[in-house]
Amino acid sequence: MSAPSLVVPTAGRFLCRLNSSEATKENMAVGPTVVVPPKHLMAPSNANEVAASIEVARHELETAGTPGTPVTPPETLVTDKYAYAFDIDGVLIRGGRPIPEAVEAMKVLNGQNQYGIKVPYIFVTNGGGKTEQERCVQLSKQLEMEVSPGQFICGHTPMREMAERYSTVLVVGGEGEKCRHVAEGYGFKDVVTPGDIIKDNQDTTPFRKLTKEEYENSRVRNFSEVQIEAIFVFADSRDWASDQQIILDLLMSKNGRLGTRSETFDEGPPVFFSHNDVVWSTSHDLTRIGMGALRVSLEAMFKAVTGKNLETTAFGKPQIGTFQFATRLLQQWRKDTHGIDSPPDTVYFVGDTPESDIRGANEFDKCVDNNWYSILVRTGVFQEGTKPRFQPKATVDNVLEAVKHGMEREYRKALKASLIDVDMVRGSAIEE
Numbered sequence: 001m002s003a004p005s006l007v008v009p010t011a012g013r014f015l016c017r018l019n020s021s022e023a024t025k026e027n028m029a030v031g032p033t034v035v036v037p038p039k040h041l042m043a044p045s046n047a048n049e050v051a052a053s054i055e056v057a058r059h060e061l062e063t064a065g066t067p068g069t070p071v072t073p074p075e076t077l078v079t080d081k082y083a084y085a086f087d088i089d090g091v092l093i094r095g096g097r098p099i100p101e102a103v104e105a106m107k108v109l110n111g112q113n114q115y116g117i118k119v120p121y122i123f124v125t126n127g128g129g130k131t132e133q134e135r136c137v138q139l140s141k142q143l144e145m146e147v148s149p150g151q152f153i154c155g156h157t158p159m160r161e162m163a164e165r166y167s168t169v170l171v172v173g174g175e176g177e178k179c180r181h182v183a184e185g186y187g188f189k190d191v192v193t194p195g196d197i198i199k200d201n202q203d204t205t206p207f208r209k210l211t212k213e214e215y216e217n218s219r220v221r222n223f224s225e226v227q228i229e230a231i232f233v234f235a236d237s238r239d240w241a242s243d244q245q246i247i248l249d250l251l252m253s254k255n256g257r258l259g260t261r262s263e264t265f266d267e268g269p270p271v272f273f274s275h276n277d278v279v280w281s282t283s284h285d286l287t288r289i290g291m292g293a294l295r296v297s298l299e300a301m302f303k304a305v306t307g308k309n310l311e312t313t314a315f316g317k318p319q320i321g322t323f324q325f326a327t328r329l330l331q332q333w334r335k336d337t338h339g340i341d342s343p344p345d346t347v348y349f350v351g352d353t354p355e356s357d358i359r360g361a362n363e364f365d366k367c368v369d370n371n372w373y374s375i376l377v378r379t380g381v382f383q384e385g386t387k388p389r390f391q392p393k394a395t396v397d398n399v400l401e402a403v404k405h406g407m408e409r410e411y412r413k414a415l416k417a418s419l420i421d422v423d424m425v426r427g428s429a430i431e432e
């Protein structure tokens with residue numbers, strides 16, 4: 001493997017530039033990283049500056065408490081007035097492939113526009129089952145541009161903070177062992193999967209047998225001695241029947257011990273979902289059911305079996321925590337690059353799901369000082385001819401139109417402000 005190249009980023013820290021076809025979890029864990037398509041390895045493209053500066057800001061945010069070196073803001077073409085936040089599925093990617101206009105939209109933000117500026121951007125996704133690093137490598141390959149893990153906020157990002165609170169946890173969803181690894185990477189000390197439980201007692205799920213590979217990957221435990229303190233649904237379940245059976249067993253247990261039954265049905269562990277999207281956009285023509293549907297189903301089943309209501313918690317969009325984290329990141333970035341300790345005046349949030357993207361951006365807009373301007377695209381969940389339950393500020397055909405819409409709006413705002421300035425100067429000249 002070739003050695004990663006090092007460049008000095010804007011904030012004066014060393015930054016790793018890793019080839020997207022060679023980037024691994026291990027070499028990305030070393031420090032601030034930008035993932036680079038092979039064709040841009042030797043000469044950074046226009047996308048490098050934003051990817052690198054947001055990565056540095058993210059590292060500063062997550063290592064808060066360590067005083068950094070004061071930074072002199074460099075000369076830059078990147079505006080600090082506004083920024084973009086993109087949902088990924090249905091906006092940039094659909095069914096594993098880039099939406100045709102997405103590549104062009106990124107070029108426009110990275111300087112190929114008539115205004116002579118670059119615009120910063122981040123990605124805010126509910127899609128789970130992968131670390132921020134893995135999503136970054138994937139998107140860098142799909143869009144063929146430089147992207148940094150710091151630019152990603154995933155639905156399960158806030159679960160990182162729960163690792164302090166819970167020791168033994170059940171992690172549900174995703175392919176194979178991936179979510180166990182994501183959870184362990186987040187600092188969870190003892191991670192159990194449904195596979196471990198079926199391996200210990202295969203009568204748990206009468207119609208489900210582990211494959212040879214699953215059996216080998218699953219860990220040997222004696223669950224009569226294990227207390228599961230919390231349940232985390234990190235990604236979409238690959239086997240609803242077994243996963244729901246196991247979750248239900250735990251919810252009805254005494255203090256998270258499998259094989260026991262609570263008499264009151266309120267002694268089970270809490271259950272957390274990394275997001276609440278009921279449907280999502282894939283390569284199929286029609287939307288497919290997702291994690292939010294599993295949540296609804298589980299709550300209904302719990303009610304049917306116990307007669308009681310089940311309280312569950314979901315992270316991701318539209319929950320406020322995701323938007324607060326995005327704001328903190330953009331504020332840190334603006335401070336580093338422009339010396340201004342407040343978030344950009346406007347954040348354009350581009351999404352395809354009214355219930356999570358548009359609702360979240362609109363509700364957050366009402367409770368903060370800066371503006372969150374929601375833009376709905378027609379390339380994903382939302383289809384023309386239906387009325388979205390949550391109204392965006394603008395509806396456009398695709399992500400390129402969304403980018404143009406915001407940039408034109410900002411240009412008109414700046415033009416209007418400069419005309420007002422000119423009028424004021426003229427006015428004061430006449431008074432004199």
Ligand SMILES: [Mg+2]
Nearest residue numbers: 087089090352
């Ligand atoms: Mg989406």
